[in-house]
Structures are given as structure tokens and as C-alpha cells.
Amino acid sequence: MREIGLLGLNHKSAPLEIRERLAFVNLEELRKGLSLLKRDSVLKEVIILSTCNRVELYAVSPRISDILLFDVFERLKGVPSDEIAPFCYFKVGQEAVRHLFIVASSLDSMVIGEPQILGQLKEAYEVALEEGTVGFFLHRLFQRAFFVGKKVRRETGIGDGAISVSYVAVELARKIFGDLENKRVIIVGAGEMCELAARHFRSHGVREIMVANRTWQRGLDLASKIGGTPIPFEEIKERFKEADIILSSTGASRPLIFKEDVKKALKYRKGKPLFIIDLAVPRDVEPEVNELDGVFLYDIDDLKQVAQEHANNRLNEAERAKELVEEEVEKFTKWYRSLEIVPTIKDLREWAEALRKSEMERVLRGLSLDEREKQKVELLSKRLMNKFLHPLVVFLKAQARDENSVKEYSELIRCIFGLEDQ
Structure with a gap:
């Protein structure tokens, strides 16, 4: 399994200012x-996962190495390898498989048990599939990761309560303001995180929610869903003076909200505090806003x-989830090792046939048999052959637990039956 590699960084390994660059x-x-990687890369397969908390590149190549994958990041994002290397992790083979299964199970999320990561993984897989960068191995690996993620949620209580980053953001607002009932909220963006946040604000009693999005229709749709008021994107800076809370999560590549914009709004607020939550990566809000x-x-x-x-409330469930992940990693590893036996089994069957x-x-x-009698003898010979081969095939497949045994017994069978040259 040495051909599969993973290079990435996440909320644990890298600060936001590094993550947003990738x-x-x-x-x-x-x-x-x-598309670029498909045209001129040594990578046979590749999937890129990019969320607010992580950027990870999963790749298959006979030349897999951290240097190779750092070079890919540098080509795609223009960030020198030496600037991001201290914040990245590189995993190969079984460790890469284990990491993906842990991610799919939301055990590596900022909010353990959050449900969004599985959808984000599926989207990353589907985009790569459409672009033609998914082959046999990553297809099998990611399908198994989806299964593991669902299994963990089904067999443990790790997802109880449907806590998400958006939920945590609203909880933070509630801790600061206490009662949210009379607070005015502006949502900038219309994606899943914004919708979840808006629903959580509603559940905590917020009555007035304004929604702004670059695409008017998407903003209108979200406002309709959550009973909010759509406002033109161009007007949000004027509306800052009315808001108590601003939550922003867009797909912009540069900040949308600047220090000067907020400073102007403060003149009309009569000392009322303004709470701004920026869930976007890259950030939507200029960091200097915090100086005001x-x-x-x-x-x-x-x-x-x-x-x-x-997370502390879910530690017991997380431990059970890790056990399930380890079981699935072992199953996947066994399946992969069994692939090395397939050519030997195929050659053995062809030799016997x-x-x-x-x-x-x-x-x-030398026999005078009619057609029906010949068919009976033919069937008998096939049954005898299959009964003879069955114990050997079962034995070979059982060796998939150990990488060295796979090679050793495969070579032994080839030698015994003269399959070396096939």
C-alpha cells in the first residue's frame, strides 16, 4: 500500500493564516x-479535500513522497514548500487510510461528531470523479471511508445533538450576550454553514435575521427558508450600524469586510458592542477589525x-468510534493485500483449467460416449478441479493478514505448480 500518500494540514497543525493560503x-x-494535475502529473489518482478546517491531498503514485506532494501544492497554490512544511503532515499506506477513516468519522474535526465532514468528503470525491482523477484504488478507499463514517454515527453516540461549527458559533454569541431574543443578526453568505447558523440563531429566539449574498437569488432562497429578510449584498456595510451580530461565511478569496467599514458604522452605534463571527477560510473579515x-x-x-x-462530553463515544475505525482499517488493509494474491490465484486456475x-x-x-454422457464427465472434472483448488485459494486469501506471508506463499505456490513464467 506504499503507493497511497496523504499530505495535509488542519486546525490542529496550522493556524488560520497558513490554512487560508492553501x-x-x-x-x-x-x-x-x-484538471492541471490530470494533464501533466506523475500522480495516477488524486482527490483534494478543502474545508474551513483542513486542506488534504490524497494521491496514488509509484513515486509517492512528501517532496512530490509538496511540489503539487506549490504548483497549485503558489506557496513555497518551506513556508508550509512545518505545519503539514505526510502519511503513507495504512497510516493514510487510517487518517481518512478518522476524518470521515469526524474524530479529527474541530467539533467532534459534526455531520458536515462526510458531505464535504463526498463532494471532494465527486468533483475528482468528474475530472477523471479517481481510479480503482481511491474509488475503493473513499467508498469505504463513507461506509466507516456512517457506521461510526450509527453505532456510537458521537453524533448525538447534531453539533457543528455553526452551532458552536451561535453558542459563543449566546455566552457573550446571554439572551439573543432581541438581537439583530446579519448573515453574509448562503451556504450550508450560514443556513445552519441561521437556524441555530432562530432556535435561540433571534427574531430578526438579514441575509446578504453576492448572488441575489441564493440569498433570497436562504432568507425564505429561515424566515429572514434578504438585503442586497452592496448594502451590508450600511446595515452594520443596525446589527448586533454579523456572521460571515462566503467563498471569497479576499476579505469582504474591512476595518474602515466597521469603524464608520461604530459612529452610529452609540457604544453598542458589535459581535462578528468569521467562519470563512480564507477569512472574510480583515483581522485588524479586532483592534476597534x-x-x-x-x-x-x-x-x-x-x-x-x-468534545469532552463525547470522549467515551470517541473511544468506541476509534475502535470501529481500527477494525475497518484492518479490513481494508487485508483487502488490499489480497490484491497481490489475485494474479497467483488467476494463474493457478488457468493452469488447472x-x-x-x-x-x-x-x-x-478413448471412450464411446454420447453428448449427454460427455457433459456429465465434463461437469465431474470441473467439480474435482474446483474442490482441489478451493483449499489452496482459501489458504492464500487468509495470508492477506500479513504482507510478508502474502509474498512468501504466493511465490511458493508459483514454484510448486510451475507458474513462475506465466
């Missing part, structure tokens, strides 16, 4: 990157402490 801000950018008096800016990394409180046919022809020439 983030793929939308599907169009992701498609372009995959009366403004409390929180980005995705600032939510870690609140998320950790919820050729021998059976040869002996059948010789025997039938």
Missing part, C-alpha cells in the same frame, strides 16, 4: 487544479475552546 475557495478552483473598541471579532480558530467543551481440458480430451478420445 484553501480552494470554490469548486471552480478545485476543478482547475485537478466595542468590536469582538472571532474567526474559525477562536471557536476551538467552545468546541473543546463539547488447461490441464483439465488436456486430460479430458485425451480420455474422451
